[in-house]
Amino acid sequence: MAALDEQILRACAGYLNVPLVLVYVLAGRLRFDDFLEKAVDAEAQLTKALVQIGESPVAASTGVAVPMLCELPVQVQRLLVVLYERAEHVSLIPRVSLSQVYVLSRPDSSFELRLNRTS
Numbered sequence: 001m002a003a004l005d006e007q008i009l010r011a012c013a014g015y016l017n018v019p020l021v022l023v024y025v026l027a028g029r030l031r032f033d034d035f036l037e038k039a040v041d042a043e044a045q046l047t048k049a050l051v052q053i054g055e056s057p058v059a060a061s062t063g064v065a066v067p068m069l070c071e072l073p074v075q076v077q078r079l080l081v082v083l084y085e086r087a088e089h090v091s092l093i094p095r096v097s098l099s100q101v102y103v104l105s106r107p108d109s110s111f112e113l114r115l116n117r118t119s
Contacts, residue, residue: 045093046078048092049081050069050070058084058088081093
C-alpha cells in the first residue's frame with residue numbers, strides 16, 4: 001500500500017509540475033516540524049517568534065498584542081511567522097530551506113548517503 005501511495009504522490013507532483021516534497025507537505029506526509037534545523041521544541045520556538053512579532057513596531061502600529069497572536073490557530077500562527085520573516089527579511093525559526101533539500105538531492109552532490117547494511 002505504501003508503494004502505491006508513493007506512486008500516486010509522484011504522479012501528482014509530475015502532473016502539477018511541482019517538487020515532490022511540496023506534494024508530501026500538501027498530503028500531510030511532512031509537517032512544519034520536519035523542516036526545523038535542529039531537534040528543538042517547535043511549540044517553544046513558535047511562541048518565541050510570536051512574542052517577537054507581537055512586540056514589533058508593526059504589531060504596535062496595528063494594535064496587535066502577543067495574547068491575540070497566541071490565541072490564533074497554530075497553522076495561522078505559522079503562516080504569520082513565515083510572512084513576517086519574509087517581509088522583515090529575518091529568520092525567527094531556523095529551518096531547512098527547500099534549496100538545501102534540492103542541493104542534497106542532486107546526483108552531483110559533494111557527498112553520498114549510503115545505507116549501513118550488515119549481511
